[in-house]
Amino acid sequence: MQIIKSQSCTEVVVLDFETTGLSSAYDRVIEVGALLVRDHKVIDEFVELMNPGVMLSSFITSLTGISNAMLKDKPKPEHVMPKLLSFIDERPIIAHNATFDKGFFLAELSRANLSSKNHFLCTLRLARKLIPEARSYKLADIARHIGIRINRTSTHRARGDVEITAKLWKHLHEEVVRCTGIASPGIDLLSTVASRGIVKSK
Numbered sequence: 257m258q259i260i261k262s263q264s265c266t267e268v269v270v271l272d273f274e275t276t277g278l279s280s281a282y283d284r285v286i287e288v289g290a291l292l293v294r295d296h297k298v299i300d301e302f303v304e305l306m307n308p309g310v311m312l313s314s315f316i317t318s319l320t321g322i323s324n325a326m327l328k329d330k331p332k333p334e335h336v337m338p339k340l341l342s343f344i345d346e347r348p349i350i351a352h353n354a355t356f357d358k359g360f361f362l363a364e365l366s367r368a369n370l371s372s373k374n375h376f377l378c379t380l381r382l383a384r385k386l387i388p389e390a391r392s393y394k395l396a397d398i399a400r401h402i403g404i405r406i407n408r409t410s411t412h413r414a415r416g417d418v419e420i421t422a423k424l425w426k427h428l429h430e431e432v433v434r435c436t437g438i439a440s441p442g443i444d445l446l447s448t449v450a451s452r453g454i455v456k457s458k
Contacts, residue, residue, distance in 0.1 A: 262442025263348060263375060267294045270350045270425060272418040273360045274320050276308050280359035284308030285333045286322055288340055289414030292347075296426040302343040303415045305330045320412045334368040341370055348443050352395045352421045354378035375443045379421055381450040382428045386435075395420055402427050 277283035292300040307330045351357040354376040410416025
């Protein structure tokens with residue numbers, strides 16, 4: 257049997273975006289939070305507000321606490337994305353509801369004439385497989401379920417949410433290690449767990 261080496265997850269970037277809406281095709285990023293995590297220790301961070309070029313709705317301001325005045329003099333997403341891509345490099349990206357963040361990541365990179373082949377791993381999908389008894393898998397809810405303390409004033413802000421996601425990632429990664437006995441599961445195994453759960457050998 258051919259053994260394919262899977263990309264390691266000992267060093268990852270945990271990512272979160274705040275946006276003007278839900279559609280990556282039409283809406284824009286207004287804030288990014290990214291933590292460079294090595295062996296579950298934060299060793300660097302990238303946090304930036306961005307001016308999307310459109311007015312924020314009152315709903316988004318109410319949800320995030322980010323106002324139009326806060327974004328007025330901030331750089332456009334097209335100017336921030338090259339720096340973010342450099343920060344991430346080729347590392348795997350961890351996000352909660354990764355489909356959402358990946359969509360905005362790729363859309364904003366495209367607007368900046370950039371691209372990426374980084375692997376994304378979703379803590380929401382992992383949590384559904386590894387914590388099936390939870391009632392809700394929203395970030396704050398699943399975090400509270402496993403005992404992570406939540407500061408209400410920092411939720412729905414990229415820096416606060418990415419910090420919670422990093423703690424959730426640590427819990428889920430350790431659970432995969434415990435269940436599989438593999439000390440350093442690679443991205444392929446973790447992706448399999450996210451889609452199928454822990455697959456026990458016969």
